């Protein structure tokens with residue numbers, strides 16, 4: 428009788444623990460805590476706590492304390508870390524089709540980016556991550572990228588010639604800037620500030636919100652507004668960890684991730700609208716590249732754009748084109 432009672436109790440407990448267990452999530456990101464990434468991470472942590480009534484706890488680790496994006500991606504694949512937000516550019520080594528988001532001048536504005544990223548094209552790419560041991564949840568906004576440097580104002584396409592320009596560890600960025608006559612140097616974000624300060628590189632390109640939050644104005648005199656490519660961030664989870672969660676916990680994290688996406692984009696756009704004036708106030712000399720000069724840059728990059736888009740899976744490129752046409756004719 429006692430044994431039967433114990434068996435019944437174990438059985439009852441067997442079903443309960445999975446639901447009741449507290450879960451701690453280590454969430455890493457590369458930018459500092461003052462950045463739009465930091466704001467998004469804190470919002471996501473609060474939303475997961477709220478939706479799980481405190482059972483799921485997310486600890487956030489900013490400033491690259493858990494390593495640069497590539498290292499964190501590998502930690503997720505190995506199950507040594509639960510979640511992160513980072514660049515899609517460093518996923519191209521795993522899944523070349525993610526290079527579609529690095530194609531210069533693909534999006535003309537944030538509305539197009541949201542529509543395509545949150546539409547069939549963006550979602551289909553997220554699903555390709557499963558096979559790599561990652562779960563792609565949502566896209567946050569890094570933003571439209573612009574140039575900074577410490578050598579000279581860059582106003583024309585020709586002004587790029589010979590500039591030692593740090594780029595992300597990504598073939599599309601490398602080839603694009605090589606085609607403009609600059610000297611692209613791939614480097615992890617975590618090493619960028621020191622490289623600019625030590626002048627091992629002359630310049631870099633990032634959204635104005637990142638230039639501001641990372642205080643690049645302390646080591647860069649010239650800012651050129653080019654908006655040459657829109658960079659998304661991607662919120663990822665470790666698949667091995669994710670598969671161990673209950674369906675209820677997965678749903679909580681999915682819902683919180685979608686809410687964090689909308690929050691972070693809104694926050695990023697508000698911050699972006701104020702950043703250029705703030706950077707001028709910090710002493711940066713700002714040049715807005717004219718449409719004529721941007722067209723020259725695009726023409727220089729055209730062979731790279733054809734090569735990159737030609738190498739994409741047709742279903743990916745066609746889905747992006749169809750989504751773009753949709754939003755442009757809406």
Ligand SMILES: O=C(O)C(=O)C[C@H](O)[C@H](O)CO
Nearest residue numbers: 457458496513514595616633
């Ligand atoms: O490395 C860059 O320039 C990026 O835009 C990448 C991201 O900001 C990255 O997520 C920082 O870790």
